[in-house]
Amino acid sequence: MSRRKLVVGNWKMNGMRAHLAEIEAIDRIADAHPAVEVGLCLPATLVMAASDKQGGAFIGGQDCHMNANGAHTGCLSAQMLVEAGATWVIVGHSERRQDQGETDAHIAAKALAARAAGLKVILCVGESLDVRDAGNAEAVVSAQLLASLPDGAAADWLAIAYEPIWAIGTGRIPTMEAVAMMHSALRAALAGRIGAEADKMRILYGGSMNGDNATELMAIADVDGGLVGGASLTAAKFEPVIAAAG
Numbered sequence: 001m002s003r004r005k006l007v008v009g010n011w012k013m014n015g016m017r018a019h020l021a022e023i024e025a026i027d028r029i030a031d032a033h034p035a036v037e038v039g040l041c042l043p044a045t046l047v048m049a050a051s052d053k054q055g056g057a058f059i060g061g062q063d064c065h066m067n068a069n070g071a072h073t074g075c076l077s078a079q080m081l082v083e084a085g086a087t088w089v090i091v092g093h094s095e096r097r098q099d100q101g102e103t104d105a106h107i108a109a110k111a112l113a114a115r116a117a118g119l120k121v122i123l124c125v126g127e128s129l130d131v132r133d134a135g136n137a138e139a140v141v142s143a144q145l146l147a148s149l150p151d152g153a154a155a156d157w158l159a160i161a162y163e164p165i166w167a168i169g170t171g172r173i174p175t176m177e178a179v180a181m182m183h184s185a186l187r188a189a190l191a192g193r194i195g196a197e198a199d200k201m202r203i204l205y206g207g208s209m210n211g212d213n214a215t216e217l218m219a220i221a222d223v224d225g226g227l228v229g230g231a232s233l234t235a236a237k238f239e240p241v242i243a244a245a246g
Protein backbone atom coordinates (compact mmCIF):
# COMPACT_ATOMS: atom_id res chain seq x y z
CA MET A 1 0.00 0.00 0.00
CA SER A 2 1.51 3.29 -1.01
CA ARG A 3 0.35 6.24 0.98
CA ARG A 4 1.08 9.82 -0.08
CA LYS A 5 3.38 11.34 2.52
CA LEU A 6 1.87 14.12 4.64
CA VAL A 7 4.16 16.71 6.23
CA VAL A 8 2.52 19.28 8.47
CA GLY A 9 4.05 22.16 10.38
CA ASN A 10 2.58 22.83 13.81
CA TRP A 11 3.41 26.44 14.61
CA LYS A 12 1.90 26.23 18.12
CA MET A 13 1.79 29.70 19.75
CA ASN A 14 4.20 31.22 17.25
CA GLY A 15 3.62 33.48 14.29
CA MET A 16 2.53 37.05 13.57
CA ARG A 17 1.59 38.82 10.35
CA ALA A 18 5.30 39.53 9.91
CA HIS A 19 5.71 35.80 9.24
CA LEU A 20 3.36 35.69 6.26
CA ALA A 21 6.37 35.96 3.94
CA GLU A 22 7.81 32.83 5.59
CA ILE A 23 4.51 31.05 4.95
CA GLU A 24 4.68 32.06 1.29
CA ALA A 25 8.22 30.72 1.09
CA ILE A 26 6.99 27.40 2.54
CA ASP A 27 4.21 27.44 -0.08
CA ARG A 28 6.80 27.62 -2.83
CA ILE A 29 8.64 24.65 -1.32
CA ALA A 30 5.35 22.73 -1.19
CA ASP A 31 4.75 23.51 -4.87
CA ALA A 32 8.22 22.18 -5.68
CA HIS A 33 7.37 18.82 -4.02
CA PRO A 34 4.01 17.84 -5.49
CA ALA A 35 4.42 14.20 -4.42
CA VAL A 36 4.15 15.35 -0.78
CA GLU A 37 1.03 16.80 0.83
CA VAL A 38 2.27 19.79 2.85
CA GLY A 39 0.38 21.85 5.38
CA LEU A 40 0.78 24.43 8.14
CA CYS A 41 -1.35 24.42 11.27
CA LEU A 42 -1.17 28.04 12.38
CA PRO A 43 -2.38 30.13 15.29
CA ALA A 44 -6.03 30.95 14.59
CA THR A 45 -5.19 34.65 14.21
CA LEU A 46 -3.15 33.86 11.09
CA VAL A 47 -5.43 31.31 9.44
CA MET A 48 -7.50 33.81 7.46
CA ALA A 49 -4.56 35.83 6.16
CA ALA A 50 -2.53 32.71 5.35
CA SER A 51 -5.32 30.87 3.58
CA ASP A 52 -5.98 33.83 1.31
CA LYS A 53 -3.44 32.55 -1.21
CA GLN A 54 -3.18 30.23 -4.18
CA GLY A 55 -1.98 26.65 -3.92
CA GLY A 56 1.04 25.67 -1.91
CA ALA A 57 0.61 24.32 1.58
CA PHE A 58 -2.85 23.78 3.03
CA ILE A 59 -3.72 25.79 6.12
CA GLY A 60 -5.08 24.22 9.28
CA GLY A 61 -5.97 25.06 12.86
CA GLN A 62 -4.46 23.54 15.99
CA ASP A 63 -7.65 22.70 17.89
CA CYS A 64 -11.41 23.12 17.67
CA HIS A 65 -14.28 22.90 20.11
CA MET A 66 -16.61 19.90 20.00
CA ASN A 67 -19.67 22.19 19.75
CA ALA A 68 -20.65 24.34 16.78
CA ASN A 69 -21.29 27.45 18.92
CA GLY A 70 -22.31 28.50 22.41
CA ALA A 71 -21.04 29.86 25.71
CA HIS A 72 -17.41 28.74 25.47
CA THR A 73 -15.29 31.83 26.02
CA GLY A 74 -12.03 31.76 24.14
CA CYS A 75 -12.85 28.69 22.05
CA LEU A 76 -13.26 28.28 18.29
CA SER A 77 -15.60 25.90 16.49
CA ALA A 78 -14.67 23.83 13.48
CA GLN A 79 -17.13 25.87 11.42
CA MET A 80 -15.26 29.06 12.36
CA LEU A 81 -11.97 27.53 11.21
CA VAL A 82 -13.58 26.49 7.91
CA GLU A 83 -14.93 30.00 7.39
CA ALA A 84 -11.45 31.40 8.04
CA GLY A 85 -10.07 29.14 5.30
CA ALA A 86 -8.71 26.15 7.21
CA THR A 87 -9.06 22.72 5.63
CA TRP A 88 -7.42 20.66 8.39
CA VAL A 89 -7.23 20.75 12.17
CA ILE A 90 -5.05 19.05 14.80
CA VAL A 91 -6.89 17.45 17.72
CA GLY A 92 -5.48 15.83 20.84
CA HIS A 93 -2.01 17.34 20.82
CA SER A 94 -0.25 16.36 24.06
CA GLU A 95 0.18 20.02 25.00
CA ARG A 96 -3.62 20.36 25.01
CA ARG A 97 -4.15 17.02 26.72
CA GLN A 98 -1.80 18.28 29.47
CA ASP A 99 -2.50 22.02 29.62
CA GLN A 100 -6.26 21.93 28.96
CA GLY A 101 -7.03 18.54 30.52
CA GLU A 102 -8.48 17.15 27.30
CA THR A 103 -9.54 13.51 27.55
CA ASP A 104 -9.71 10.83 24.87
CA ALA A 105 -13.51 11.27 24.80
CA HIS A 106 -13.18 15.06 24.24
CA ILE A 107 -10.74 14.42 21.42
CA ALA A 108 -12.99 11.89 19.67
CA ALA A 109 -15.85 14.41 19.93
CA LYS A 110 -13.68 17.20 18.53
CA ALA A 111 -12.65 14.99 15.62
CA LEU A 112 -16.29 14.27 14.83
CA ALA A 113 -17.17 17.96 15.05
CA ALA A 114 -14.32 18.77 12.69
CA ARG A 115 -15.47 16.09 10.25
CA ALA A 116 -19.05 17.39 10.37
CA ALA A 117 -17.79 20.87 9.47
CA GLY A 118 -15.77 19.49 6.55
CA LEU A 119 -12.30 19.62 8.09
CA LYS A 120 -9.71 16.89 7.81
CA VAL A 121 -8.16 15.85 11.10
CA ILE A 122 -4.74 15.01 12.51
CA LEU A 123 -5.32 13.03 15.71
CA CYS A 124 -2.31 13.02 18.07
CA VAL A 125 -1.27 10.30 20.49
CA GLY A 126 1.94 9.60 22.39
CA GLU A 127 3.46 8.35 25.62
CA SER A 128 5.22 10.03 28.54
CA LEU A 129 8.80 9.16 29.44
CA ASP A 130 7.58 7.12 32.44
CA VAL A 131 5.49 4.95 30.13
CA ARG A 132 8.37 4.56 27.69
CA ASP A 133 10.76 3.60 30.51
CA ALA A 134 8.25 1.09 31.90
CA GLY A 135 8.50 -0.74 28.59
CA ASN A 136 4.83 -0.80 27.58
CA ALA A 137 4.59 2.22 25.32
CA GLU A 138 3.03 0.31 22.38
CA ALA A 139 0.16 -1.01 24.51
CA VAL A 140 -0.51 2.34 26.19
CA VAL A 141 -0.45 4.39 22.99
CA SER A 142 -2.54 1.82 21.10
CA ALA A 143 -5.17 2.03 23.84
CA GLN A 144 -5.03 5.82 23.75
CA LEU A 145 -5.50 5.75 19.97
CA LEU A 146 -8.52 3.45 20.13
CA ALA A 147 -10.08 5.55 22.90
CA SER A 148 -9.67 8.80 20.94
CA LEU A 149 -10.54 7.44 17.49
CA PRO A 150 -13.86 8.87 16.28
CA ASP A 151 -16.61 6.67 14.84
CA GLY A 152 -16.38 6.41 11.08
CA ALA A 153 -12.66 7.13 11.03
CA ALA A 154 -11.43 6.85 7.45
CA ALA A 155 -8.20 7.63 5.65
CA ASP A 156 -9.71 10.29 3.40
CA TRP A 157 -10.33 12.63 6.36
CA LEU A 158 -8.21 11.43 9.27
CA ALA A 159 -4.49 10.95 9.86
CA ILE A 160 -2.76 9.87 13.07
CA ALA A 161 0.31 11.56 14.54
CA TYR A 162 2.43 9.53 16.94
CA GLU A 163 4.30 12.02 19.12
CA PRO A 164 6.24 10.74 22.13
CA ILE A 165 5.79 13.53 24.67
CA TRP A 166 9.42 13.34 25.78
CA ALA A 167 10.59 13.89 22.19
CA ILE A 168 8.59 17.09 21.61
CA GLY A 169 10.85 20.12 21.50
CA THR A 170 13.69 18.27 23.25
CA GLY A 171 15.95 17.25 20.38
CA ARG A 172 15.63 13.62 21.54
CA ILE A 173 13.92 11.01 19.39
CA PRO A 174 13.27 7.31 19.91
CA THR A 175 15.48 4.82 18.09
CA MET A 176 14.37 4.03 14.55
CA GLU A 177 13.50 0.51 15.78
CA ALA A 178 11.24 1.96 18.47
CA VAL A 179 9.49 4.23 15.95
CA ALA A 180 9.00 1.30 13.57
CA MET A 181 7.60 -0.89 16.36
CA MET A 182 5.19 1.79 17.51
CA HIS A 183 3.91 2.65 14.03
CA SER A 184 3.31 -0.98 13.19
CA ALA A 185 1.56 -1.52 16.56
CA LEU A 186 -0.67 1.47 15.86
CA ARG A 187 -1.52 0.21 12.38
CA ALA A 188 -2.41 -3.19 13.86
CA ALA A 189 -4.61 -1.49 16.46
CA LEU A 190 -6.31 0.50 13.69
CA ALA A 191 -6.86 -2.67 11.65
CA GLY A 192 -8.64 -4.23 14.63
CA ARG A 193 -11.07 -1.30 14.62
CA ILE A 194 -11.44 -0.21 10.99
CA GLY A 195 -10.22 -3.25 9.05
CA ALA A 196 -8.65 -2.74 5.64
CA GLU A 197 -9.06 1.05 5.93
CA ALA A 198 -6.07 0.94 8.32
CA ASP A 199 -3.75 0.25 5.39
CA LYS A 200 -4.73 3.55 3.79
CA MET A 201 -4.51 5.68 6.92
CA ARG A 202 -1.44 7.84 7.29
CA ILE A 203 0.49 7.61 10.56
CA LEU A 204 2.85 10.57 11.00
CA TYR A 205 5.79 10.75 13.37
CA GLY A 206 6.21 13.92 15.45
CA GLY A 207 8.73 15.03 18.08
CA SER A 208 12.00 16.77 17.20
CA MET A 209 11.76 15.80 13.54
CA ASN A 210 14.20 17.91 11.55
CA GLY A 211 16.41 18.01 8.49
CA ASP A 212 18.98 15.76 10.15
CA ASN A 213 16.69 12.87 11.05
CA ALA A 214 13.76 13.15 8.62
CA THR A 215 15.23 10.98 5.86
CA GLU A 216 15.77 8.05 8.21
CA LEU A 217 12.37 8.47 9.86
CA MET A 218 10.49 8.80 6.56
CA ALA A 219 12.12 5.60 5.29
CA ILE A 220 10.40 3.51 7.98
CA ALA A 221 7.65 1.47 6.32
CA ASP A 222 4.77 2.67 8.51
CA VAL A 223 5.90 6.30 8.82
CA ASP A 224 3.75 8.25 6.38
CA GLY A 225 5.02 11.74 7.10
CA GLY A 226 5.65 14.10 9.97
CA LEU A 227 4.08 16.60 12.33
CA VAL A 228 6.84 19.13 12.76
CA GLY A 229 7.06 21.87 15.38
CA GLY A 230 10.29 23.86 15.72
CA ALA A 231 11.69 22.80 12.35
CA SER A 232 8.61 24.10 10.52
CA LEU A 233 8.93 27.71 11.68
CA THR A 234 11.21 28.78 8.85
CA ALA A 235 11.28 27.75 5.21
CA ALA A 236 15.01 27.04 5.50
CA LYS A 237 14.51 24.47 8.29
CA PHE A 238 11.31 23.00 6.89
CA GLU A 239 12.58 22.45 3.35
CA PRO A 240 14.82 19.44 4.11
CA VAL A 241 12.00 17.75 6.04
CA ILE A 242 9.62 18.18 3.10
CA ALA A 243 12.32 17.05 0.68
CA ALA A 244 12.94 13.93 2.80
CA ALA A 245 9.32 12.94 2.26
CA GLY A 246 9.68 12.92 -1.49
Ligand code: PGA
Binds near residue numbers: 163167169208
Ligand atom coordinates in the same frame (compact mmCIF):
# COMPACT_ATOMS: atom_id res chain seq x y z
P1 PGA B 1 8.72 19.62 17.74
O1 PGA B 1 7.11 19.60 17.96
O2 PGA B 1 8.95 19.23 16.30
O3 PGA B 1 9.12 21.03 18.04
O4 PGA B 1 9.29 18.61 18.68
C1 PGA B 1 6.30 18.65 17.33
C2 PGA B 1 4.88 18.78 17.80
O5 PGA B 1 4.66 19.01 19.01
O6 PGA B 1 3.94 18.66 17.00
